[in-house]
Amino acid sequence: MTLTTVAEGLEFPEGPIALDDGSVLLVEIKRGTLTRVAPDGKTSVVAETGGGPNGAAIGPDGAVYVANNGGFSWTTRRGLTAPGPQPAEYIGGRIQRVTLDGEVSDLYTHVDGHGLRGPNDLVFDAHGGFWFTDMGKTRTRETDLGGLYYATADGSRIVEVVHPLNAPNGVGLSPDGSRVYVAETITGRLWWWDIAAPGQVRPNPDSWAPHGGTLLHGFPGLQWLDSLAVDAEGNVCVATLYSGRVSVVSPEGDLLETVPVPDDDIFVTNVCFGGPDLRTAYITSSGHGILYSTPWPRPGLRLNHTA
Numbered sequence: 001m002t003l004t005t006v007a008e009g010l011e012f013p014e015g016p017i018a019l020d021d022g023s024v025l026l027v028e029i030k031r032g033t034l035t036r037v038a039p040d041g042k043t044s045v046v047a048e049t050g051g052g053p054n055g056a057a058i059g060p061d062g063a064v065y066v067a068n069n070g071g072f073s074w075t076t077r078r079g080l081t082a083p084g085p086q087p088a089e090y091i092g093g094r095i096q097r098v099t100l101d102g103e104v105s106d107l108y109t110h111v112d113g114h115g116l117r118g119p120n121d122l123v124f125d126a127h128g129g130f131w132f133t134d135m136g137k138t139r140t141r142e143t144d145l146g147g148l149y150y151a152t153a154d155g156s157r158i159v160e161v162v163h164p165l166n167a168p169n170g171v172g173l174s175p176d177g178s179r180v181y182v183a184e185t186i187t188g189r190l191w192w193w194d195i196a197a198p199g200q201v202r203p204n205p206d207s208w209a210p211h212g213g214t215l216l217h218g219f220p221g222l223q224w225l226d227s228l229a230v231d232a233e234g235n236v237c238v239a240t241l242y243s244g245r246v247s248v249v250s251p252e253g254d255l256l257e258t259v260p261v262p263d264d265d266i267f268v269t270n271v272c273f274g275g276p277d278l279r280t281a282y283i284t285s286s287g288h289g290i291l292y293s294t295p296w297p298r299p300g301l302r303l304n305h306t307a
Contacts, residue, residue, distance in 0.1 A: 001259055003283070003292040007041045010289040012074075012081050012267075014227065015056035015121075016282045017064070018274020019307055024282055024291065025064060027053035030074055030081065034064060034098050037291055047102040051091040052083075055121035055227060055270075058305045059097070059153045060128040065107070066096040067119035067132055080267060080287030086137040093117045093134060095151065100307070108151055111158045117144045121171045121227045124304045127198045128153055131161075131180055133168040143167075148182055150199035159199045162211045165191075170228030170238055170270075174251065175301055181216065183228050183238050188219035190236060190249060217249045227270040232278070232299045239268045239283075246271050246283060261285045261292060273300020 006024070011031035016024050022039040025046065034046045034053060046064075055067040070093045072083035093116030095108040109116055122132035129152045136144025147163035148171065162182075170183035179192045180201065191213035193201035203212025216236065219225065224241035231237060234251040245260040245268060259281075261268050267287035274280050278299040283292045 001294045001296075003262060003294045005041075006282070006291045006293050007037045007043055008288070008290045010035070010043070010291065012083065012286045013284045013289065013291055014054055014269045014286060015066070016270055016272040016284055016291065017056055017058060017307075018272050018280070018282055022274075024272075024274065025056060026284065026291065027056055027066065029054060029069075029072065029083070029286075032071075034066065046100060047098045047104050049096055049098065049104055051094070052118075053096070054119065055132070057122050057124055057130065058303070058307045059124060059130070060305050061153065062100070062305075062307050064098045064100070065122060065124075065130060065153065066098055067122050068094045068096050069118040069120060069135065070094070070137065080265060081289065082267065082287065086139050090137070093119045093137075095119055095122070095132065097153075107153075107155050108158050111149060111160050118146070120169050123171050123173055124153075125173060125198060126177055126304050129157075129198050131171050131173070133165075133171045133182060135167050135169055135185065148180070148201075157199070161199060161201055162193065162213070165211060169226050172228050172230040172236060174230065175232060175234050179251075181228065181230070181236055182213070183225035185224045185226065185241070188223045188225055190216040190218075190225065190238060190253075192216050216251075216253045217255060219247070223247075226268070229271045229273060230301045231273070231296075232301050234301075235298070237271050237281075239270050241268065242266045244268050246281075259283075259294070263288055265290075278302060 145164035167185040226239035
């Protein structure tokens with residue numbers, strides 16, 4: 001596949017959302033902003049979120065909901081921008097609601113009396129609620145356990161659904177809404193659970209995993225996983241760190257194909273689908289600060305809410 005540079009000079013872009021007008025919303029984690037990329041590549045700041053805006057999705061009210069990890073420390077490795085451990089200026093994890101005219105409010109900062117540590121990615125279901133991952137934070141000598149959560153857009157309900165998980169990152173839903181997928185970063189594993197109800201999963205009774213999930217696919221070698229999107233055929237398209245590509249895994253767990261990005265960026269972090277037929281993929285190459293587009297062989301899954 002041929003990748004076209006849409007925008008460059010971004011400060012660790014993530015969380016792309018393809019809008020109906022042809023522009024793309026994304027977060028710049030290092031910059032602490034929600035940013036709009038116009039079709040001609042020009043960028044404009046929609047809002048300053050502070051901390052570390054990570055994942056983003058349009059909610060039922062047309063606002064943008066942001067999983068904010070609270071901030072990273074930053075380094076440069078072999079010419080690539082790289083996130084590091086929890087910084088001194090860490091603001092705590094939070095789910096934020098951001099309007100397209102730039103108003104930012106904190107919707108959730110705690111669950112069951114525990115502070116959110118590093119919310120990472122989120123996806124809305126057909127009921128108007130959203131599933132999200134909290135990856136936790138890493139410090140000099142310790143790392144938080146992460147989990148999968150569910151919350152409503154009106155701020156009235158947040159529940160812990162699966163805990164613990166090992167650095168959970170990308171989250172997505174099957175086309176019929178019956179499965180929730182989670183990518184664990186460091187283990188390189190894709191998991192899924194049957195959804196029993198909004199905010200409830202049905203653990204697999206035959207699973208040996210403590211969290212009751214079913215393993216969809218495990219990646220060999222040094223391949224960590226980041227955020228993901230699901231296509232209309234139910235394939236999970238997951239950004240694959242260190243190998244620098246998007247990996248496409250079928251609902252049965254088969255690796256169908258991989259799409260590498262140019263210039264050996266090991267920090268390929270996310271993919272979303274846009275265009276009139278949802279056959280354009282937008283890929284964030286975060287280490288180099290680039291947003292790419294490419295034709296995709298299958299249409300993406302139409303999300304429950306768009307703008």
